[in-house]
Amino acid sequence: MNQAKPPPSSMITAVIRVTSVNETVSGVFSYNQADLEDILNKWSISTGLIYWLKKHDADEDKEFDENNESKEHFHIVIQFKKAMPFKSIKDRFPHGKIETAKKMKWAVQYLIHWNDTKKKQYSWDSIITNCEDPDLYKPDENELTLESVLARIDKGEILEHDVHNYVPIEFYTKHRTQLKHAFEYVMARFCMDKNRDIIVKFMTGGTGLGKTTFAKMYCEKRNLSYCISSASNDPLENYKGEQVLILDDMRESAFEFEDILKLLDNFTKSSSKSRYHNKTFVGKSIIITSTVPLNEWYKEESAESRRQLFRRISHLYEFDDKWIYSNEYDEEKSDYIPIAKVKNFVKEEIDKRKAIAIEMFDGFDVEVEKIDPDEIKKAKDGLSQTKLF
Numbered sequence: 001m002n003q004a005k006p007p008p009s010s011m012i013t014a015v016i017r018v019t020s021v022n023e024t025v026s027g028v029f030s031y032n033q034a035d036l037e038d039i040l041n042k043w044s045i046s047t048g049l050i051y052w053l054k055k056h057d058a059d060e061d062k063e064f065d066e067n068n069e070s071k072e073h074f075h076i077v078i079q080f081k082k083a084m085p086f087k088s089i090k091d092r093f094p095h096g097k098i099e100t101a102k103k104m105k106w107a108v109q110y111l112i113h114w115n116d117t118k119k120k121q122y123s124w125d126s127i128i129t130n131c132e133d134p135d136l137y138k139p140d141e142n143e144l145t146l147e148s149v150l151a152r153i154d155k156g157e158i159l160e161h162d163v164h165n166y167v168p169i170e171f172y173t174k175h176r177t178q179l180k181h182a183f184e185y186v187m188a189r190f191c192m193d194k195n196r197d198i199i200v201k202f203m204t205g206g207t208g209l210g211k212t213t214f215a216k217m218y219c220e221k222r223n224l225s226y227c228i229s230s231a232s233n234d235p236l237e238n239y240k241g242e243q244v245l246i247l248d249d250m251r252e253s254a255f256e257f258e259d260i261l262k263l264l265d266n267f268t269k270s271s272s273k274s275r276y277h278n279k280t281f282v283g284k285s286i287i288i289t290s291t292v293p294l295n296e297w298y299k300e301e302s303a304e305s306r307r308q309l310f311r312r313i314s315h316l317y318e319f320d321d322k323w324i325y326s327n328e329y330d331e332e333k334s335d336y337i338p339i340a341k342v343k344n345f346v347k348e349e350i351d352k353r354k355a356i357a358i359e360m361f362d363g364f365d366v367e368v369e370k371i372d373p374d375e376i377k378k379a380k381d382g383l384s385q386t387k388l389f
Contacts, residue, residue, distance in 0.1 A: 010083040013101035016076040022095040054111035108137040161240035205319025210346025211289040264312040
């Protein structure tokens, strides 16, 4: 049987809870606000202590008397000038529950239930105190509390991928488990709504033509958060609720056919397999980049099954050295129809960067031979000293 922890011999701070009416073996002992103010004021004159006092109505802490009626009570927070013997505190509040304040500001703010939004909220001005500058302890509307962060997660204002923009590392470390469960809760609730409307784009072309760069530029120009998937067999491993998912350099081997249909389904929310637990895409757009043309994907599936895939991919972009071609899926023709083309401005930017890299050879009186990325890879594969593994 666990024994109650003995009180400290002295305290520099105290949090005291006093019930208005206390039935004791000696009879009924009552406190009212005037009594408590009188005790605290007299004590402050002799010791210089600073106090805060607040009456809480019944039904606030679910503590009931024998008639099943909750009790009116008072909360007192005291800051002593020097350590005060516990006995001196208990002598003045013999029927009070006395504890040390873990943090004075939080203890004072609890008097109005600022850091416990499930309970009745009181006004700051209703606190009785002898503190000369009580506003030092006043809650800031923007002050970070676990309750306020959870409320913003619940509203979708804080997403898992950008939580570091809203909470400092100390807060995240302290409340990591609660935050993780909150994100999981919101994700589960999101899945209960079976309707969604996402746009899926497929970008294809050879290596080094700017597909991934273009996908990132698309997101950044529109101020959209994005996740670039890993090239492993777990593309959703790093997804944390971003608005755009870029499945980069993807191969059909990354997903079973039924799984890719489920992930790209424009109108139904469902989770997709991930290594540790299933994940749900909650964003607005999915962009797939691949060197393999779309018409080469899942060729072992029936024509009707493949049409289900193509229907889910509303836009197809084809990249070559000079142009980016935009195509839109036509339901009636079951095919992609060209609608526009633009100069491959991304490739031009890449070429500029390559030119800067080649300038490093200037002044060495050597001939610079340009080769395409695939040839470079073949050449490097033949050099054993460039292989790390």
